[in-house]
Amino acid sequence: MGSDNSPALSLGEPLQVCDKQRKRAVRKRWILTGSTSAVLKQLTLPMLWAILALFSADLIELYFASRLGVEELTAMSFSLPVQATLFAFAIGLGIVVATRLTQAKEVEQLAAVSLIFTVLVGATLAAVIWLGLQPMLTLLGFAEFAAREQVWPTLERYMQYRLGAVVFFFVVMVVFGVLRAFGNMRGAAQLLVTFAGLQIVMSAGLFTPWAQTELPLSGLERLGVAHFIAAVSASLYALYLLRIKENISLKVRLLSQRSRQAFRRLFRLFVPVVAMQLLTPLAQSLLMMIVASQGSDAVAAFGVVMRIEPLAxxxxxxxxxxxxxxxxxxxxxxxxxxxxxxxxxxxxxxxxxxxxxxxxxxxxxxxxxxxxxxxxxxxxxxxxxxxxxxxxxxxxxxxxxxxxxxxxxxxxxxxxxxxxxxxxxxxxxxxxxxxxxxxxxxxxxxxxxxxxxxxxxxxxxxxxxxxxxxxxxxx
Structure with a gap:
């Protein structure tokens, strides 16, 4: 009886994989033949809600910081170029992985290698920024901020949580790019909405009167914790979408020749793509230095403008x-x-x-x-x-x-x-x-x-x- 059932069981997964591949082919053909306005609408509307949720979460985070006081708002504004750098790396990784996956024949092998590559890049970047955080902020003009001694401890703990969440956030953004490359716009949008929604809910929850009295966390630290929890939870959901919804196996042999070759190809594409993405945060950093020359109040105002601009x-x-x-x-x-x-x-x-x-x-x-x-x-x-x-x-x-x-x-x-x-x-x-x-x-x-x-x-x-x-x- 067991031998009679085994062929059916072994064929189940290949049939499911073929079905996924067939759906991807249908999506691609539709992009080439469907009505131009209809195609653009279907590609854009899910992303509209996703990006709206993502940037709304950032703006709400800055709003909570402003409720703490102008000093906290200014301190967080100084950290925005650093956060923009992390976001640029995340977008760059998503582009690299999505590009390689759409070109690859063995999608499952490359998907697993890409996630490992993402984790390594995220962990390395988080460590580098953490070790150089104070010199970076000083370069941006934080040393001239009159209340720096007062807000630095809480800003440091806030950034500790943000940097601790980098690996998880990068996984979210990479899977977001992969789902888009496969044409699954709805799944990609759901992923970002889930992440942003969790961050908003956690931020609001940690600023309730009960949380403020019961939890030994400073104001900015609460925002860091909210981001960390949202990133961890959303990364688990991202892996679920990749494994269950897209039926992508995440098994990999790290020391195999194919894995090493995949790492090399990812790295070769990663350098120019991320270099291009880093132009904007580099310009923001230089611009922040110019704004800081006008005083800390100008930095606080400009921080709000930087968060409103993406929504506009x-x-x-x-x-x-x-x-x-x-x-x-x-x-x-x-x-x-x-x-x-x-x-x-x-x-x-x-x-x-x-x-x-x-x-x-x-x-x-x-x-x-x-x-x-x-x-x-x-x-x-x-x-x-x-x-x-x-x-x-x-x-x-x-x-x-x-x-x-x-x-x-x-x-x-x-x-x-x-x-x-x-x-x-x-x-x-x-x-x-x-x-x-x-x-x-x-x-x-x-x-x-x-x-x-x-x-x-x-x-x-x-x-x-x-x-x-x-x-x-x-x-």
Whole structure:
């Protein structure tokens, strides 16, 4: 009896694997043949809720820090470039693993190796940052902060929990990228919503009157604990999605030749991808140094602006994760008209979105300023930034879509050049000059002007290219 049943049992898993592979093939074919608007909608909407939840959790964390006092808000603001660096590494790892998995024949072997690679990178990075945390913050201007001696112990414990959660957070982001690469947008969105929801619930729970009296934790430390618990729980859910929902086996022979070869390939792709991702946190760090020269209150205000900006740019940010999937696959299939149609629709949606956001933030700027901090300079600086910067976000949205599409079709050098010009040729020098001329207000105006200049540059380039194509066609 046992021998009669064994073949059926052994065939069950291969049949299940084939079914998963068939579903992935159907998803890919649908991206190439479905209605452009329908495909973009299906790729984007799940990610919209996922990214909204993720950045909302960060903003709520900063709000709880502001309730503790302006000193705690300023201290956390100093740590934001460090957190942005961790996020850049996480995104880079997700891109690397997703890219390799979509190209690999033996998905299961590479998935297990990728997770081990993720753990090693996360643990190494967390250790390096922890050992150099104080010098990094000093470089950002933390040494000039008058209340540094008062808030450093609690900030240190907060960062201890954040860095302890790095490995788990990286696993979440890598599995998020893998699910997207497989076309499972709903599963990817559920993963980020779960992580963000847990962080919000834990943060709120740890700030209840009972938790404040019963748990021997400082204010910022509570936020660190909430992030750690959310990351651990979400990483377990991520492994469940990978193993059960996608039927990816996580067995691996670490010392085998295939495993060593997979490690080498991951590392070779990891270096350039992460280097590209690190440009933004590097620019944020340099910008924080410029802002810190205007005083600790300017740092507190700028920290709030840095957390609001991703939410204001929510749709463009989501489209930079979904549009490249559409553009890359259709470009590879030589469907250039379909690619052009998709980009036009995405750009039109972003222009409408940013116009609405600019109006909402303009009319609600005073409430945001007072809501985060009642200290006059901080609240007025937040209000000023929310009246000026969002007007330039439409141009920035176009730049973001342009860069993501260049990467999707293999023109990464062009994408890199645009990013370098925006950040290091226009934004940073402009912010420095603005700070010298008109303080924090000068910095805000310089950043807005940089967005407009790059956007206008790309529009001019697109118009010139169209004129050239028309002349060639007429000849």
């Amino acid at each position: 740019l929510l749709l463009p940010m989501v489209l930079t994760t979904s549009l490249p999937i559409f553009v890359g696959q259709n470009w590879a299939a030589n469907k250039s008209l379909r690619v052009r149609r998709g980009i036009k629709q995405a750009l039109a949606a972003c222009l409408v979105w940013q116009s609405v956001i600019a109006l909402v933030l303009f009319w609600g700027a005073d409430m945001l300023g007072v809501g985060f901090c009642k200290q006059s300079f901080v609240s007025q600086s937040i209000e000023l930034a929310m009246c000026i910067l969002p007007v330039s976000y439409a141009a920035l949205a176009g730049v973001m879509l342009y860069v993501s599409c260049c990467n999707a079709i293999g023109r990464s050098t062009l994408a890199l050049n645009v990013t370098l010009v925006r950040l290091f040729v226009l934004s940073l020098p402009g912010a420095y000059l603005g700070a010298q001329l008109n303080g924090f207000q000068g910095i805000v105006w310089a950043l807005a002007l940089a967005n407009f200049v790059v956007g206008a540059w790309l529009v001019y380039g697109a118009m010139q290219g169209r004129v050239v194509r028309q002349e060639l066609a007429s000849n």
